[in-house]
Amino acid sequence: MSNQQSLKPDALALDFDGVICNGLREYFQISLKAYRQIWSDPPEDSLPEWEASFGRLRPVVETGWEMPLVLRALSQGWGEAEILLSWPTIRAQFVAQENLDWRDIGHQVDDLRDRWINADLEGWLALHSFYPGVVAQLSHWLNEALPVFIITTKESRFVKALLSQVGIFLPPDTLFGKDCKQPKAVTLGQLQAQGYSNIWFVEDRLATLATIQAQPELSPVTLFLADWGYNTEDERQKVMAIAPYSESAAASFLHLISLTQFSSGFEDWLKS
Numbered sequence: 149m150s151n152q153q154s155l156k157p158d159a160l161a162l163d164f165d166g167v168i169c170n171g172l173r174e175y176f177q178i179s180l181k182a183y184r185q186i187w188s189d190p191p192e193d194s195l196p197e198w199e200a201s202f203g204r205l206r207p208v209v210e211t212g213w214e215m216p217l218v219l220r221a222l223s224q225g226w227g228e229a230e231i232l233l234s235w236p237t238i239r240a241q242f243v244a245q246e247n248l249d250w251r252d253i254g255h256q257v258d259d260l261r262d263r264w265i266n267a268d269l270e271g272w273l274a275l276h277s278f279y280p281g282v283v284a285q286l287s288h289w290l291n292e293a294l295p296v297f298i299i300t301t302k303e304s305r306f307v308k309a310l311l312s313q314v315g316i317f318l319p320p321d322t323l324f325g326k327d328c329k330q331p332k333a334v335t336l337g338q339l340q341a342q343g344y345s346n347i348w349f350v351e352d353r354l355a356t357l358a359t360i361q362a363q364p365e366l367s368p369v370t371l372f373l374a375d376w377g378y379n380t381e382d383e384r385q386k387v388m389a390i391a392p393y394s395e396s397a398a399a400s401f402l403h404l405i406s407l408t409q410f411s412s413g414f415e416d417w418l419k420s
Contacts, residue, residue, distance in 0.1 A: 156414045157348035157370070159339060160289065163332075164300035164307050166206075166352035166377030168282050174275035176202050179215035181260045182253065183223075186216060190223060198222055206378040208235035210353065211301045211326065213254035217242055232380065258303060265309065273313055279376055281411035283314045290316070297339060299324045299332045299349075333360045336369055346370070348417070350405065352377025354387070357402060372405040372417065 165171055176199050183190065190198065198219060205218050205228060221231055221238055231238060242248060264272050289296050298318065300307060304325030311318065324335045332351070339347055345368060351357050352374040360366050373379060373387050387404040409416045 155418070156346075157294075158346045159295040159297065159344035159348075161297045161299050161336060161339065161347055161349040163351045163353075163356075163374075163377075164298050164302055166379075167279075167350050167374045168286070168298070169276055169278055169310055171276045172203050172206060174272065175206065175209075175215055177275065178212075178257055178260055178264075179219050182216040182256050183219045185256055185260075186248075186253070187220065187223070190219070194223075201228055204228055205231055207353065207380050207383070208232060209378075210355070211254070212257045213250045214239060215257065216253060217248075261303075261306060265306075269309075273310065276310055278314060279407060281407065283316065285411050286316055290318075295322070295344065297322045297324065297335075299335050301326050301332075303327055331359070332356060333363055333366060336360065336366055337363075340366075340368070348372065348414075350374055350410070352379050354379055354383040361402065367401070370401040370403070372403050374407075374410070375404050376407045 162168060179202065180190070180195070180198075201222055202215075202218060208231060209215055209218065217239055218231065220242055226238060243250065261272075286296065296318075298307060300323075302325055304323050304327050307323060307325055308318075324330075324332075328335065332349075336347060336349060347368070348370045349357075349360070350372045354373055357371045357373060360369065360371060373384065375384050384404055387402060390402055403418060405417055409419070
Protein backbone atom coordinates (compact mmCIF):
# COMPACT_ATOMS: atom_id res chain seq x y z
CA MET A 149 0.00 0.00 0.00
CA SER A 150 1.37 3.43 -0.91
CA ASN A 151 2.08 6.13 1.63
CA GLN A 152 -0.86 8.02 0.16
CA GLN A 153 -3.16 5.33 1.51
CA SER A 154 -1.82 5.15 5.03
CA LEU A 155 -4.38 4.12 7.59
CA LYS A 156 -4.96 7.54 9.06
CA PRO A 157 -5.40 10.96 7.42
CA ASP A 158 -3.56 14.05 8.57
CA ALA A 159 -6.69 16.04 7.68
CA LEU A 160 -10.29 15.01 7.18
CA ALA A 161 -12.56 16.93 4.80
CA LEU A 162 -16.32 16.35 4.89
CA ASP A 163 -19.27 17.45 2.84
CA PHE A 164 -22.22 18.51 4.99
CA ASP A 165 -25.53 17.74 3.27
CA GLY A 166 -25.79 14.02 2.67
CA VAL A 167 -22.75 13.18 4.79
CA ILE A 168 -23.28 14.84 8.18
CA CYS A 169 -26.85 16.08 7.96
CA ASN A 170 -30.01 14.89 6.23
CA GLY A 171 -32.11 17.89 5.28
CA LEU A 172 -34.38 16.36 2.65
CA ARG A 173 -37.59 17.50 4.35
CA GLU A 174 -36.32 21.07 4.62
CA TYR A 175 -35.03 21.06 1.02
CA PHE A 176 -38.43 20.11 -0.28
CA GLN A 177 -40.25 22.76 1.77
CA ILE A 178 -37.78 25.50 0.75
CA SER A 179 -37.98 24.38 -2.87
CA LEU A 180 -41.75 24.50 -2.72
CA LYS A 181 -41.72 28.02 -1.25
CA ALA A 182 -39.33 29.18 -4.00
CA TYR A 183 -41.40 27.43 -6.66
CA ARG A 184 -44.49 29.29 -5.52
CA GLN A 185 -42.65 32.61 -5.79
CA ILE A 186 -41.42 31.94 -9.33
CA TRP A 187 -44.32 29.98 -10.81
CA SER A 188 -47.92 29.32 -9.87
CA ASP A 189 -48.98 27.22 -6.92
CA PRO A 190 -48.77 23.49 -7.63
CA PRO A 191 -51.91 21.41 -7.21
CA GLU A 192 -52.15 20.28 -3.58
CA ASP A 193 -52.94 16.68 -4.50
CA SER A 194 -49.57 16.45 -6.30
CA LEU A 195 -47.44 17.44 -3.31
CA PRO A 196 -46.99 14.00 -1.68
CA GLU A 197 -45.93 12.57 -5.03
CA TRP A 198 -43.63 15.52 -5.68
CA GLU A 199 -41.96 15.14 -2.28
CA ALA A 200 -41.30 11.44 -2.86
CA SER A 201 -39.89 12.14 -6.33
CA PHE A 202 -37.81 15.05 -5.02
CA GLY A 203 -36.17 12.75 -2.48
CA ARG A 204 -35.18 10.30 -5.20
CA LEU A 205 -33.98 13.10 -7.46
CA ARG A 206 -31.92 14.95 -4.82
CA PRO A 207 -28.68 13.35 -6.17
CA VAL A 208 -28.84 15.53 -9.30
CA VAL A 209 -28.70 18.77 -7.29
CA GLU A 210 -25.28 20.31 -6.78
CA THR A 211 -26.31 23.72 -5.40
CA GLY A 212 -29.53 25.05 -3.89
CA TRP A 213 -30.75 27.12 -6.81
CA GLU A 214 -31.40 23.93 -8.78
CA MET A 215 -33.93 22.56 -6.28
CA PRO A 216 -36.97 24.59 -7.41
CA LEU A 217 -36.11 23.64 -10.98
CA VAL A 218 -36.42 19.97 -10.07
CA LEU A 219 -40.01 20.70 -9.04
CA ARG A 220 -40.49 22.67 -12.24
CA ALA A 221 -39.34 19.67 -14.26
CA LEU A 222 -41.81 17.44 -12.42
CA SER A 223 -44.61 19.93 -13.01
CA GLN A 224 -43.82 19.95 -16.72
CA GLY A 225 -44.07 16.19 -17.01
CA TRP A 226 -40.44 15.11 -16.99
CA GLY A 227 -40.00 11.61 -15.59
CA GLU A 228 -37.59 10.69 -12.84
CA ALA A 229 -35.49 8.50 -15.13
CA GLU A 230 -35.11 11.34 -17.64
CA ILE A 231 -34.13 13.82 -14.94
CA LEU A 232 -31.56 11.45 -13.42
CA LEU A 233 -30.04 10.79 -16.82
CA SER A 234 -30.12 14.26 -18.38
CA TRP A 235 -30.44 16.83 -15.60
CA PRO A 236 -27.79 19.31 -16.87
CA THR A 237 -29.54 19.46 -20.25
CA ILE A 238 -33.01 19.78 -18.74
CA ARG A 239 -31.82 22.43 -16.29
CA ALA A 240 -30.21 24.47 -19.07
CA GLN A 241 -33.37 24.18 -21.15
CA PHE A 242 -35.52 25.70 -18.40
CA VAL A 243 -33.00 28.49 -17.76
CA ALA A 244 -32.98 29.44 -21.45
CA GLN A 245 -36.66 29.01 -22.25
CA GLU A 246 -37.94 30.80 -19.14
CA ASN A 247 -35.18 33.43 -19.01
CA LEU A 248 -34.15 32.42 -15.50
CA ASP A 249 -31.13 33.74 -13.62
CA TRP A 250 -29.58 31.10 -11.36
CA ARG A 251 -28.19 33.83 -9.08
CA ASP A 252 -31.66 35.28 -8.51
CA ILE A 253 -33.08 31.84 -7.73
CA GLY A 254 -30.20 31.16 -5.35
CA HIS A 255 -30.82 34.47 -3.55
CA GLN A 256 -34.52 33.64 -3.27
CA VAL A 257 -33.77 30.24 -1.73
CA ASP A 258 -31.30 31.71 0.77
CA ASP A 259 -33.62 34.62 1.63
CA LEU A 260 -36.53 32.26 2.25
CA ARG A 261 -34.32 30.16 4.50
CA ASP A 262 -33.07 33.21 6.44
CA ARG A 263 -36.62 34.44 6.99
CA TRP A 264 -37.75 31.01 8.11
CA ILE A 265 -34.88 30.73 10.60
CA ASN A 266 -35.58 34.21 11.99
CA ALA A 267 -39.29 33.51 12.35
CA ASP A 268 -39.25 29.88 13.47
CA LEU A 269 -35.82 28.49 14.26
CA GLU A 270 -37.18 25.46 16.10
CA GLY A 271 -39.46 24.55 13.22
CA TRP A 272 -36.62 24.89 10.73
CA LEU A 273 -34.24 22.79 12.82
CA ALA A 274 -36.89 20.09 13.26
CA LEU A 275 -36.81 19.38 9.53
CA HIS A 276 -33.17 18.29 9.75
CA SER A 277 -31.62 15.20 11.25
CA PHE A 278 -28.02 14.20 11.76
CA TYR A 279 -27.12 10.75 10.51
CA PRO A 280 -26.74 8.18 13.31
CA GLY A 281 -23.38 8.31 15.05
CA VAL A 282 -22.06 11.27 13.06
CA VAL A 283 -22.26 13.90 15.82
CA ALA A 284 -20.46 11.63 18.29
CA GLN A 285 -17.78 10.90 15.71
CA LEU A 286 -17.27 14.58 14.94
CA SER A 287 -16.92 15.31 18.65
CA HIS A 288 -14.40 12.50 18.98
CA TRP A 289 -12.23 13.78 16.13
CA LEU A 290 -12.33 17.34 17.40
CA ASN A 291 -11.41 16.20 20.91
CA GLU A 292 -8.51 14.23 19.42
CA ALA A 293 -7.37 17.43 17.65
CA LEU A 294 -7.63 15.85 14.22
CA PRO A 295 -7.95 18.66 11.66
CA VAL A 296 -11.55 18.40 10.38
CA PHE A 297 -12.78 20.64 7.58
CA ILE A 298 -16.32 20.95 6.26
CA ILE A 299 -16.53 21.78 2.56
CA THR A 300 -20.08 22.36 1.42
CA THR A 301 -22.27 24.21 -1.06
CA LYS A 302 -24.55 25.22 1.82
CA GLU A 303 -24.20 28.71 3.28
CA SER A 304 -21.84 28.66 6.26
CA ARG A 305 -24.34 30.40 8.53
CA PHE A 306 -26.87 27.61 8.04
CA VAL A 307 -24.26 24.95 8.79
CA LYS A 308 -23.21 26.77 11.96
CA ALA A 309 -26.83 27.09 13.09
CA LEU A 310 -27.38 23.35 12.72
CA LEU A 311 -24.11 22.25 14.32
CA SER A 312 -24.46 24.60 17.28
CA GLN A 313 -27.73 22.90 18.22
CA VAL A 314 -25.84 19.64 18.83
CA GLY A 315 -22.89 21.24 20.59
CA ILE A 316 -20.45 21.21 17.68
CA PHE A 317 -18.44 24.41 17.32
CA LEU A 318 -15.82 24.29 14.60
CA PRO A 319 -12.45 26.00 14.97
CA PRO A 320 -12.00 29.16 12.91
CA ASP A 321 -11.17 28.71 9.23
CA THR A 322 -12.33 25.09 9.03
CA LEU A 323 -15.75 25.70 7.42
CA PHE A 324 -15.87 26.40 3.70
CA GLY A 325 -19.46 27.11 2.64
CA LYS A 326 -21.11 28.41 -0.50
CA ASP A 327 -20.13 31.91 0.60
CA CYS A 328 -16.49 31.01 -0.13
CA LYS A 329 -17.48 31.06 -3.81
CA GLN A 330 -15.06 28.42 -4.99
CA PRO A 331 -15.24 24.78 -6.10
CA LYS A 332 -14.50 22.06 -3.57
CA ALA A 333 -11.45 21.03 -5.59
CA VAL A 334 -9.95 24.49 -5.08
CA THR A 335 -10.49 24.25 -1.33
CA LEU A 336 -8.80 20.85 -1.22
CA GLY A 337 -5.86 22.34 -3.12
CA GLN A 338 -5.62 25.13 -0.56
CA LEU A 339 -5.51 22.57 2.25
CA GLN A 340 -2.68 20.80 0.44
CA ALA A 341 -0.85 24.12 0.22
CA GLN A 342 -1.20 24.46 4.00
CA GLY A 343 0.89 21.31 4.36
CA TYR A 344 -1.71 18.54 4.60
CA SER A 345 -0.33 15.73 2.47
CA ASN A 346 -2.78 12.93 3.31
CA ILE A 347 -6.29 14.36 3.09
CA TRP A 348 -9.33 12.07 3.16
CA PHE A 349 -12.47 13.60 1.65
CA VAL A 350 -16.00 12.22 2.18
CA GLU A 351 -18.63 13.37 -0.32
CA ASP A 352 -22.00 12.03 -1.41
CA ARG A 353 -21.98 13.28 -5.02
CA LEU A 354 -20.07 11.06 -7.42
CA ALA A 355 -19.88 13.88 -9.98
CA THR A 356 -18.00 16.03 -7.48
CA LEU A 357 -15.54 13.23 -6.76
CA ALA A 358 -15.04 12.68 -10.49
CA THR A 359 -14.17 16.36 -10.93
CA ILE A 360 -11.55 16.08 -8.19
CA GLN A 361 -10.14 12.88 -9.69
CA ALA A 362 -9.64 14.65 -13.01
CA GLN A 363 -7.12 17.05 -11.45
CA PRO A 364 -3.66 15.44 -11.20
CA GLU A 365 -2.51 17.75 -8.41
CA LEU A 366 -5.27 16.32 -6.20
CA SER A 367 -4.33 12.68 -6.81
CA PRO A 368 -2.92 12.31 -3.26
CA VAL A 369 -6.40 12.98 -1.82
CA THR A 370 -8.18 9.78 -0.83
CA LEU A 371 -11.84 10.00 -1.85
CA PHE A 372 -14.89 8.35 -0.29
CA LEU A 373 -18.45 8.18 -1.59
CA ALA A 374 -20.88 8.15 1.35
CA ASP A 375 -23.36 5.37 0.57
CA TRP A 376 -25.97 6.86 2.95
CA GLY A 377 -26.07 10.21 1.15
CA TYR A 378 -27.73 11.68 -1.91
CA ASN A 379 -26.54 9.25 -4.57
CA THR A 380 -28.08 6.46 -6.60
CA GLU A 381 -27.67 2.70 -6.51
CA ASP A 382 -26.12 2.87 -9.97
CA GLU A 383 -23.47 5.31 -8.73
CA ARG A 384 -22.70 3.15 -5.71
CA GLN A 385 -22.31 0.10 -7.93
CA LYS A 386 -19.87 1.99 -10.16
CA VAL A 387 -17.65 2.73 -7.18
CA MET A 388 -17.92 -0.82 -5.86
CA ALA A 389 -16.75 -2.08 -9.25
CA ILE A 390 -13.45 -0.27 -8.85
CA ALA A 391 -10.85 -2.74 -7.65
CA PRO A 392 -9.32 -1.68 -4.33
CA TYR A 393 -5.78 -0.39 -4.65
CA SER A 394 -5.94 -0.42 -8.44
CA GLU A 395 -2.81 0.70 -10.21
CA SER A 396 -4.94 3.08 -12.26
CA ALA A 397 -4.38 6.66 -11.16
CA ALA A 398 -8.04 7.41 -11.85
CA ALA A 399 -9.25 4.61 -9.60
CA SER A 400 -6.66 4.21 -6.88
CA PHE A 401 -8.15 6.33 -4.18
CA LEU A 402 -11.94 6.18 -4.60
CA HIS A 403 -13.84 4.07 -2.09
CA LEU A 404 -17.44 3.44 -1.12
CA ILE A 405 -17.91 3.94 2.61
CA SER A 406 -20.85 2.94 4.80
CA LEU A 407 -22.16 4.81 7.83
CA THR A 408 -20.90 1.95 10.01
CA GLN A 409 -17.39 2.37 8.62
CA PHE A 410 -17.59 6.15 9.03
CA SER A 411 -18.32 5.70 12.72
CA SER A 412 -15.49 3.20 13.15
CA GLY A 413 -11.72 3.52 13.24
CA PHE A 414 -9.93 4.71 10.12
CA GLU A 415 -8.48 1.23 9.61
CA ASP A 416 -12.00 0.13 8.62
CA TRP A 417 -12.53 2.84 6.03
CA LEU A 418 -10.49 1.22 3.28
CA LYS A 419 -12.07 -2.21 3.63
CA SER A 420 -14.30 -3.21 0.72
